[in-house]
Amino acid sequence: xxxxxxxxxxxxxxxxxxxxxxxxxxxxxxxxxxxxxxxxxxxxxxxxxxxxxxxxxxxxxxxxxxxxxxxxxxxxxxxxxxxxxxxxxxxxxxxxxxxxxxxxxxxxxxxxxxxxxxxxxxxxxxxxxxxxxxxxxxxxxxxxxxxxxxxxxxxxxxxxxxxxxxxxxxxxxxxxxxxxxxxxxxxxxxxxxxxxxxxxxxxxxxxxxxxxxxxxxxxxxxxxxxxxxxxxxxxxxxxxxxxxxxxxxxxxxxxxxxxxxxxxxxxxxxxxxxxxxxxxxxxxxxxxxxxxxxxxxxxxxxxxxxxxxxxxxxxxxxxxxxxxxxxxxxxxxxxxxxxxxxxxxxxxxxxxxxxxxxxxxxxxxxxxxxxxxxxxxxxxxxxxxxxxxxxxxxxxxxxxxxxxxxxxxxxxxxxxxxxxxxxxxxxxxxxxxxxxxxxxxxxxxxxxxxxxxxxxxxxxxxxxxxxxxxxxxxxxxxxxxxxxxxxxxxxxxxxxxxxxxxxxxxxxxxxxxxxxxxxxxxxxxxxxxxxxxxxxxxxxxxxxxxxxxxxxxxxxxxxxxxxxxxxxxxxxxxxxxxxxxxxxxxxxxxxxxxxxxxxxxxxxxxxxxxxxxxxxxxxxxxxxxxxxxxxxxxxxxxxxxxxxxxxxxxxxxxxxxxxxxxxxxxxxxxxxxxxxxxxxxxxxxxxxxxxxxxxxxxxxxxxxxxxxxxxxxxxxxxxxxxxxxxxxxxxxxxxxxxxxxxxxxxxxxxxxxxxxxxxxxxxxxxxxxxxxxxxxxxxxxxxxxxxxxxxxxxxxxxxxxxxxxxxxxxxxxxxxxxxxx
Numbered sequence: 001x002x003x004x005x006x007x008x009x010x011x012x013x014x015x016x017x018x019x020x021x022x023x024x025x026x027x028x029x030x031x032x033x034x035x036x037x038x039x040x041x042x043x044x045x046x047x048x049x050x051x052x053x054x055x056x057x058x059x060x061x062x063x064x065x066x067x068x069x070x071x072x073x074x075x076x077x078x079x080x081x082x083x084x085x086x087x088x089x090x091x092x093x094x095x096x097x098x099x100x101x102x103x104x105x106x107x108x109x110x111x112x113x114x115x116x117x118x119x120x121x122x123x124x125x126x127x128x129x130x131x132x133x134x135x136x137x138x139x140x141x142x143x144x145x146x147x148x149x150x151x152x153x154x155x156x157x158x159x160x161x162x163x164x165x166x167x168x169x170x171x172x173x174x175x176x177x178x179x180x181x182x183x184x185x186x187x188x189x190x191x192x193x194x195x196x197x198x199x200x201x202x203x204x205x206x207x208x209x210x211x212x213x214x215x216x217x218x219x220x221x222x223x224x225x226x227x228x229x230x231x232x233x234x235x236x237x238x239x240x241x242x243x244x245x246x247x248x249x250x251x252x253x254x255x256x257x258x259x260x261x262x263x264x265x266x267x268x269x270x271x272x273x274x275x276x277x278x279x280x281x282x283x284x285x286x287x288x289x290x291x292x293x294x295x296x297x298x299x300x301x302x303x304x305x306x307x308x309x310x311x312x313x314x315x316x317x318x319x320x321x322x323x324x325x326x327x328x329x330x331x332x333x334x335x336x337x338x339x340x341x342x343x344x345x346x347x348x349x350x351x352x353x354x355x356x357x358x359x360x361x362x363x364x365x366x367x368x369x370x371x372x373x374x375x376x377x378x379x380x381x382x383x384x385x386x387x388x389x390x391x392x393x394x395x396x397x398x399x400x401x402x403x404x405x406x407x408x409x410x411x412x413x414x415x416x417x418x419x420x421x422x423x424x425x426x427x428x429x430x431x432x433x434x435x436x437x438x439x440x441x442x443x444x445x446x447x448x449x450x451x452x453x454x455x456x457x458x459x460x461x462x463x464x465x466x467x468x469x470x471x472x473x474x475x476x477x478x479x480x481x482x483x484x485x486x487x488x489x490x491x492x493x494x495x496x497x498x499x500x501x502x503x504x505x506x507x508x509x510x511x512x513x514x515x516x517x518x519x520x521x522x523x524x525x526x527x528x529x530x531x532x533x534x535x536x537x538x539x540x541x542x543x544x545x546x547x548x549x550x551x552x553x554x555x556x557x558x559x560x561x562x563x564x565x566x567x568x569x570x571x572x573x574x575x576x577x578x579x580x581x582x583x584x585x586x587x588x589x590x591x592x593x594x595x596x597x598x599x600x601x602x603x604x605x606x607x608x609x610x611x612x613x614x615x616x617x618x619x620x621x622x623x624x625x626x627x628x629x630x631x632x633x634x635x636x637x638x639x640x641x642x643x644x645x646x647x648x649x650x651x652x653x654x655x656x657x658x659x660x661x662x663x664x665x666x667x668x669x670x671x672x673x674x675x676x677x678x679x680x681x682x683x684x685x686x687x688x689x690x691x692x693x694x695x696x697x698x699x700x701x702x703x704x705x706x707x708x709x710x711x712x713x714x715x716x717x718x719x720x721x722x723x724x725x726x727x728x729x730x731x732x733x734x735x736x737x738x739x740x741x742x743x744x745x746x747x748x749x750x751x752x753x754x755x756x757x758x759x760x761x762x763x764x765x766x767x768x769x770x771x772x773x774x775x776x777x778x779x780x781x782x783x784x785x786x787x788x789x790x791x792x793x794x795x796x797x798x799x800x801x802x803x804x805x806x807x808x809x810x811x812x813x814x815x816x817x818x819x820x821x
Contacts (some may be wrong), residue, residue: 002129004067004098006177008337010330012065012098015142017041019128020061020094022135024051028061032326038062038086045091057091064097067125071105075112082112096123141221168228168249172217177338178210178369182327184318185211189218195314196279197287201296202318203467203484204410205366208290209251211318215288219247224286229253233271240285247286248275254291254299269303276310293317293466293483301463317466320364321484328358331365332372336392340376344389353393362400362486371399400486407490415468418452418460421445423468424501426482427491428514432579434471434478437461440510448504496521499554499562506569511579515569516606522554522562523613554614563614570607571625574600575632600630608651623660630667 007015013030020041021028029042041061045053053059062081066073078095087093095109101124110117132139188211192198198215200208220226229236229250236248253272272289279287296315300306323331332354336342357363375392411420425441426432432440438457445452452460461480465471470483482488495501495518502518509515554562607626611617648664651657738752 002132003173003176004125006173007065007067007098008177008334009063009065010333011142011177013040013063015138016061016063016096016128018138018141019131019135022138023131026051038081038084051092053091059092059094060086060090061094061096062086064095064099067098069097069099071108074099074101074105075108078109079112087113087117092121093117094121094123096128098125098128100125139221141218168216168226169220172213172220175210175213176217178331178334179214179217180207180210180327180330180334181214182207182211182323184316184322185214188212188215188316191314191316192286192288195276195310196282196285197276197289197310197314199296199311199315200288200290200318201293201315201466203487204292204407205364206318206320207365208318210365212249212251212288212290216247216249219286233268233275237271237275242284245284247288249288251290252292253289254295269299269305273305273308273310276308276314280310280313287314289314294464294468297465298463301459319484321361323363325358328363329354332357332368332396335365335369335372339372341372341387341392344387344392347389350388350390350393353390353397357393357396357400360397360400362403362484362489364400364403364484364486367399367403367486368396371396401489402493403486403490404493407487411490411494415464416460417450418445418456419464419468421448421450421452422457422461422464423482423487423491424495424505425508426469426480427488427495428505428509428517429579430488431479431481433474434461434480436579437480440508443508443510444504447507448500492521499559502554503562503565506565509569509573510576512570512573512576512603512606513578515566515573519566519606519610522566523610563616566610567607567616567622570603570610571622571629574603574607574626574629604630608657617654617657620656623656627660627663630664 004012017028017030020043024043024047026043026047029044031039031042039060040063043051043053043059045051045057045059046055047053051059064074064077066077069077074097081095093113095113101109101122106119106122106124109122110119184207188198188200192215200211202208216226224245224247227236227239227246227248229248233250233253236250240246240248275285275287279285296306300311333345336345372392375387375395415423421444422437422441425437425444429437429440438454438461441457442452442454445457461469461471466483468483468487470481472479472481495505502522505518506515509518554566604626607622611619611622616622648661651661
């Protein structure tokens with residue numbers, strides 16, 4: 001009668017807990033996942049019959065969820081529990097299993113504990129089902145137990161709506177194993193109880209339909225008749241009956257995309273609002289609707305009736321980034337438990353990797369289900385035990401880093417061209433003020449030959465608010481950002497191969513940082529080249545799109561114009577301001593015009609890195625143009641610029657760039673001699689000591705004084721451990737100091753001897769650290785429970801992790817859920 005095989009071990013433990021609580025009339029304790037020491041459930045004394053626990057004693061129950069296990073397996077399992085000796089320490093001990101047990105089976109298990117162990121304290125499936133019959137409320141609470149049973153299906157269905165409702169209940173039977181009661185489900189349940197209706201909205205894959213199924217299953221358990229609408233609200237209205245308690249379910253009630261006509265029926269907007277109002281007033285009608293937030297926003301723009309307060313009162317916007325660590329872990333655990341990849345759960349847990357999976361900024365239940373299903377389908381044809389916990393965790397990380405499955409169809413088919421333009425602009429900022437986004441998007445549409453008015457852009461932004469972007473309040477100013485990190489990643493991925501869009505964004509860019517973001521998408525890295533060379537990473541689906549995307553977009557002769565556009569944009573914006581939306585900088589739009597410019601040395605390095613990565617060193621126009629752009633830029637810090645001069649030594653192998661380097665040294669000469677340079681920049685001192693050591697070129701005494709002051713300051717800082725520097729860097733700085741002193745005729749022998757002592761100590765420290773070996777350091781020392789160390793080797797993992805906002809304690813507990821045997 002009951003579908004025990006549809007339950008996970010957590011489900012089974014929860015049901016047994018509820019049954020024993022009802023049977024004994026006491027509170028039965030459950031505990032978090034992890035090592036339990038042989039105690040799944042516990043009751044503390046004193047308590048009345050039937051347990052009759054005296055003061056200070058306790059009863060224990062150990063639950064084994066093996067619904068199809070043979071007696072031999074049950075014996076082996078309970079024998080391990082008997083060896084723990086928990087039954088000897090507790091006043092009463094119950095061995096519980098979801099497997100069917102005969103008299104012989106119970107006797108065999110009882111003997112494992114002792115010859116005198118009461119057989120009445122061995123509970124099998126038959127005992128649990130008898131309790132369910134005595135406690136129907138427990139059965140109602142756990143609809144997963146019976147939802148797939150034919151007799152129950154006939155009980156909840158009526159003739160007129162049987163086909164659509166049968167399909168719904170069959171879906172419930174199939175998917176019930178994966179359903180997790182999250183905080184969003186709790187919120188939705190509260191709205192449904194108070195308003196009589198709930199509208200679950202949010203981006204795809206966050207669990208809207210899953211949450212709706214939990215609510216529907218609970219309603220059916222409580223005696224409500226399900227009514228399903230598929231194409232329009234007419235299908236529900238025609239079978240509503242005031243004499244029956246009915247719950248209406250309408251999934252994607254506004255359609256699945258902007259291109260399909262939402263509200264298909266005549267005056268359907270008015271009828272939906274009327275149903276919401278009826279559900280609010282009625283004790284016999286409940287309404288559960290789902291939709292994507294951006295589609296609901298569009299519908300409200302075009303259908304004024306949907307702006308009724310009953311819509312907003314019933315709406316709950318769901319977001320997977322709000323899920324707790326434990327909820328995320330429970331989702332993953334169920335997906336793995338009921339898949340062909342479940343042998344992974346019997347292995348030692350790769351806890352550090354699972355912590356990163358759980359806290360990933362792109363965590364999405366649909367994405368994880370896609371990936372685990374693919375892994376399971378492969379495992380069914382091969383040896384499933386060959387898959388390791390770490391391999392599965394790293395695969396999920398790569399899936400979250402490249403969320404192609406989730407967003408491709410939506411981006412291509414459900415967004416307008418103007419909405420895609422808004423997302424492309426936002427991908428170069430990630431966060432900016434609403435009015436500034438409108439201004440920059442207007443420029444961009446003009447550059448690509450698809451000009452749009454500011455009014456049209458505002459409407460496009462509001463239409464995708466909630467699912468793709470999030471418009472929030474920042475000091476009374478509307479701030480725009482991606483609603484989910486994975487959306488921004490996917491837009492960046494698509495941009496990386498769209499040279500027309502890139503060139504339009506470069507031409508309309510207003511800050512240097514925008515160009516840097518775009519350069520990061522198209523610039524290959526040595527790390528990426530290594531991955532592609534060894535063939536270990538799928539180039540289209542499993543490359544971390546936040547680190548790089550497709551370098552082929554601007555490589556070769558076809559990409560020459562785009563490469564030039566990058567450099568021209570960098571040079572144009574070299575003296576530009578930076579973008580800052582804090583109210584301290586005023587409330588006007590176009591903030592990039594009033595911000596102070598970023599340090600020139602960082603921007604020069606960005607240009608040089610791009611030129612070198614794309615083999616443009618021989619193009620003479622670039623250093624010539626940089627010579628013209630540089631004087632208009634602000635030097636942010638003397639330390640940064642002086643050390644950067646030493647960095648430019650890498651340019652000397654290329655004639656044009658060598659000329660620029662010489663120009664830069666001369667250009668900054670007065671700046672150098674007017675400052676006392678910092679102690680960590682002896683390399684720059686050597687440059688100027690060599691260049692201006694001839695009599696009459698500079699005041700040697702001034703340079704000698706500066707050098708001496710810097711050297712003694714350097715030693716003093718070392719003695720007090722003010723600066724910590726690697727041994728190799730320290731050695732180089734000392735060599736530069738000696739060279740500069742020799743050119744200046746300064747005796748620093750005693751000084752160098754003191755520094756060499758610290759150099760030797762630093763070398764010894766670095767060697768000791770190297771011998772000790774490297775280990776992964778997670779968030780904080782108190783990350784782990786009970787002093788356990790979680791370590792992992794990321795040497796072969798091409799992953800960059802962006803944590804979501806989840807507590808360290810919760811992460812570890814969640815990771816250990818995935819390690820339950």
